[in-house]
Amino acid sequence: MSTTPTPHISANPGDFAKTVLMPGDPLRAKYIAETYLEDAVLVNNVRGVNGYTGTYHGKKVSVMASGMGMPSMGIYSYELFKFYDVDNIIRIGTAGAMHPDLKIRDVVIGMGACTDSNFAAQYRLPGTFAPIASYELLQKAVDAVKAMGSVRYKVGNIVSSDVFYSDNPDAMAAWQKMGVLACEMEAAGLYMNAARTGKNALAICTISDSLVTGEVTTSEERQSSFHDMMKIALEIA
Numbered sequence: 432m433s434t435t436p437t438p439h440i441s442a443n444p445g446d447f448a449k450t451v452l453m454p455g456d457p458l459r460a461k462y463i464a465e466t467y468l469e470d471a472v473l474v475n476n477v478r479g480v481n482g483y484t485g486t487y488h489g490k491k492v493s494v495m496a497s498g499m500g501m502p503s504m505g506i507y508s509y510e511l512f513k514f515y516d517v518d519n520i521i522r523i524g525t526a527g528a529m530h531p532d533l534k535i536r537d538v539v540i541g542m543g544a545c546t547d548s549n550f551a552a553q554y555r556l557p558g559t560f561a562p563i564a565s566y567e568l569l570q571k572a573v574d575a576v577k578a579m580g581s582v583r584y585k586v587g588n589i590v591s592s593d594v595f596y597s598d599n600p601d602a603m604a605a606w607q608k609m610g611v612l613a614c615e616m617e618a619a620g621l622y623m624n625a626a627r628t629g630k631n632a633l634a635i636c637t638i639s640d641s642l643v644t645g646e647v648t649t650s651e652e653r654q655s656s657f658h659d660m661m662k663i664a665l666e667i668a
């Protein structure tokens with residue numbers, strides 16, 4: 432057991448809630464804390480990775496950025512699960528649509544997260560690991576999004592890639608053939624850390640661009656769809 436503070440988080444034991452929401456962007460974490468949480472206190476600011484703890488409808492909730500990509504998500508989620516006694520991490524981020532029925536602003540809940548990353552090699556498994564969401568968090572998220580009524584959503588496989596600017600023009604088409612709904616860059620690393628530490632994780636993504644149609648979101652659209660995703664995450668926190 433490492434002691435706290437950790438190499439990347441300066442908080443004290445007990446500073447984080449049992450559930451941490453993780454956007455990629457530190458400024459998003461700050462916005463969430465200021466907009467949705469009551470009595471939010473800054474508990475981490477190492478490398479400008481803002482972490483806050485406050486309450487939402489009386490529940491203690493934390494929010495901290497993951498940074499971009501699985502190495503960054505891997506560090507923060509591992510330290511939260513392992514050294515800060517966090518039980519649930521809910522990634523809230525953007526994703527690129529790969530399924531023709533998905534429109535900009537739709538919500539995708541990642542039941543599984545495929546990956547082109549070598550993250551799982553560390554476990555020395557005699558086969559291929561299938562990173563999956565916590566069934567309990569997934570079920571709660573589906574219940575919450577259904578209750579909201581007006582939110583367009585899909586639940587299924589996403590792909591977490593190490594590469595944003597790929598040199599392989601066929602890579603996305605290959606994932607699409609397997610029914611993968613959307614791409615992002617963090618969920619698989621999060622799901623593997625949750626599996627290894629016996630904790631719970633879920634990725635809820637808003638479609639910010641489409642690899643099918645080439646559409647991108649305006650900042651206005653991003654803001655309102657972001658609110659839907661936040662509401663789902665806060666409901667289940």
Ligand code: HPA
Nearest residue numbers: 525526527614615616639
């Ligand atoms: N690729 C990877 N991550 C993303 C994308 C994408 O097209 N859009 C939003 N996050």
